[in-house]
Amino acid sequence: MEPAAAGGSLLGMECARLPAKGLDEESAGWLRRLGADGGERQAAERELHARLVRIAVVEVRRRSASTPVTGPELDDVAHQAAGDAMIAILAKLGDFRGESRFTTWAYRFVILEVSGKLGRHYWRNPPVALDAGQWERLPDRFGIDPARHAEATGILAEVRRVVDDDLTAHQRRVFVAIVVDGTPLDALAAELGLRRNALYKVIFDARRKIRRALVANGYLEEPGLERR
Amino acid sequence: MSDLERLERFLRTDPRDVGCDEAMAVLHIYVDLVAVGEDAAGRYPGVAAHLSACAPCGEDFAGLLLAVTNG
Numbered sequence: 001m002e003p004a005a006a007g008g009s010l011l012g013m014e015c016a017r018l019p020a021k022g023l024d025e026e027s028a029g030w031l032r033r034l035g036a037d038g039g040e041r042q043a044a045e046r047e048l049h050a051r052l053v054r055i056a057v058v059e060v061r062r063r064s065a066s067t068p069v070t071g072p073e074l075d076d077v078a079h080q081a082a083g084d085a086m087i088a089i090l091a092k093l094g095d096f097r098g099e100s101r102f103t104t105w106a107y108r109f110v111i112l113e114v115s116g117k118l119g120r121h122y123w124r125n126p127p128v129a130l131d132a133g134q135w136e137r138l139p140d141r142f143g144i145d146p147a148r149h150a151e152a153t154g155i156l157a158e159v160r161r162v163v164d165d166d167l168t169a170h171q172r173r174v175f176v177a178i179v180v181d182g183t184p185l186d187a188l189a190a191e192l193g194l195r196r197n198a199l200y201k202v203i204f205d206a207r208r209k210i211r212r213a214l215v216a217n218g219y220l221e222e223p224g225l226e227r228r
Numbered sequence: 229m230s231d232l233e234r235l236e237r238f239l240r241t242d243p244r245d246v247g248c249d250e251a252m253a254v255l256h257i258y259v260d261l262v263a264v265g266e267d268a269a270g271r272y273p274g275v276a277a278h279l280s281a282c283a284p285c286g287e288d289f290a291g292l293l294l295a296v297t298n299g
Binding site: 110185186 | 296
C-alpha cells in the first residue's frame, strides 16, 4: 500500500461509520478502528490489506489448475485483487449490516475479485479459442469412460441435435463455449461483457431445454426436479 | 456414478436455484453459517441448490470458506 498523509486513510478513502451495536466483538473492533482517525485507522487498513493479500495468494494458487495464468502473473493477479478489494471494502463499509462477521463480509470482496480477474486474464493465453466447437471432447467433459464412448454416442448426438436445432443462437454459442469447449464461465463473461448471472441463466435454460428434449425422445427418464 | 449419470445430473435443473447474483449477495452469511456448523442449506435452500450447480459460484464458496476457516 502507498504511504498516506498523516491522519487519513492510507487509500485516501472516506469511510462510512457504523454503530458497533449488536456486532460480535471482533467485527465491532474492525469497524471502530477503520472509522478512527490517524494511526489507528492506518494500522487497521494495513492489517486488513495484509490479510487480503494473503487470502488472494492462497486463492489464486488453489485455482491454479483451472487457469492458464501461471507464475508471477498469478501473484500479480492476487495483489491486484487485494488492492481492488481493499478499495471496494472501504467504499462500501456503510453497507455492512452485521449479518456475518466483518472479516467474512470483507473476504468475500477479495474472493470475487480473484474470480473476475482470473476470468479476464484467461484470454491472454487461452487453451481453447472462442467458438472452437470441440464436440469430439464432449464425452470427456462428462467423464464418460473412453471404452463406453460408443454406448453414449446416441444420447450425445441427440444433445448436439438439440443444441443445433432448438437453442437460440446466443444459447448455442454460450453452451458450446462453456460446456463443449470448457471455457470458464467467468472468462466467457469477461469476453462477452456480460455478468456471470446472465450467462448462468442462459446455460440454465439450455440445460432445461435439452433435458426436456432428451426425455421426450426417450433418452432420459423422470423429469425429476424440473417438474414443479 | 455411472457414465451418463453426470450428464443427466448436469442437465437436471432445480427450480429453487436462486442464480449467481442472489447467491453471491448472501455468500458471506451462508459461509459463516457453514463455518460454525449451522444448517446453511436448510436456511438458504435456493443458495445451496445454486452452489451445487454453478461451478464458479461453488469455487467462490469454497474459497471464502477456506479463507474464513484458515483465519
